[in-house]
Amino acid sequence: MEPAREGESRWFQHGAARPVDRTDARGGVNAGPETGVTTARVPHQPYEMATERYMKKCKKCGETKPIAEFSKDAKARDGMQSSCKACAAAYYVANREKLRSANAKWQAENPKKRGVSIAKYRAANSVKLKSAAAKWWEANADKRRIYEHNRRASKREVGGKLSKGLSERLFKLQRGKCACCGLPLGDDYHLDHIMPLALGGVNADTNMQLLRQSCNNQKYAKHPVDFMQSRGFLL
Structure with missing residues (x-):
């Protein structure tokens, strides 16, 4: 040898x-x-x-x-x-659309196989997926806010869907200040329903505002007029 x-x-x-x-x-x-x-x-x-x-x-x-x-x-x-x-x-x-179309067709025709495949992948890559989700969650605060409100509206079955980039548009419209107290919003501001969903408000861009975290926590699900009057504003 x-x-x-x-x-x-x-x-x-x-x-x-x-x-x-x-x-x-x-x-x-x-x-x-x-x-x-x-x-x-x-x-x-x-x-x-x-x-x-x-x-x-x-x-x-x-x-x-x-x-x-x-x-x-x-x-x-x-x-x-x-x-x-x-x-x-x-x-x-070079074949992106063709491949996506074929993949979508296969998924529609094989829902059970797709479910099994997804379950296996998640089980084998749970740590990796959680880490990626946490990083995305941290890097996409505005998208997260919109997602959370749309999810809540869907659970309450009130309908409506907030558009992408809403937080950025409202931030510019409000000049970076809280709609309630007028102080700078900071980085941890909240996207708030002016008329709460619990009181019949709609999940639409026209019913949204940006509030500082402390202001939104105090407002919670109160009627907007009652809340502002409780803070000394004559409405």
Whole structure:
């Protein structure tokens, strides 16, 4: 048996075969007829080790690239997609509408399969999804405000839907000041229904205002006239 080369002992400890030298008559790398991978790969070999040593030929562009340049595909013989990430991204951009249409059609025709697939993905990526949701929630305060009000209105079955960018428009209209006390709104301002939903108010842009957090907490679900009069305003 040929002795292990220097630096390759860890490969044999993991039960991995030594990379096979496949060179064709033109001096190029022969990827092999089945998988296109230039080295012999043992299924149980750690993925991290494979990314360092293995190369694969992209069927789209024809270039031989590191295995890390390919996305995983459980259905493929070698566990990786046949096209590299760059080619896959270019294909998606060129066929975006077509792919979205086909995906929407499949989802409509296979609701049960879609539900199972979503449940599996959420279960396997719960930590990742929670982290991404928390980051989005923190970075999109205005969108969050509108979402919350639309959700509450839907639960109360009062109808109506607030438009995108409403908070920014109201902020400019109110010149960055609270509609109740006239002080600067700050960064933690609230999007408030002038006439509360509990009192028959509608979930519409025309029934919205921006209040400082303390003012909105005091107003809560009170009638706007009663609330302003309680603060000394003659209405």
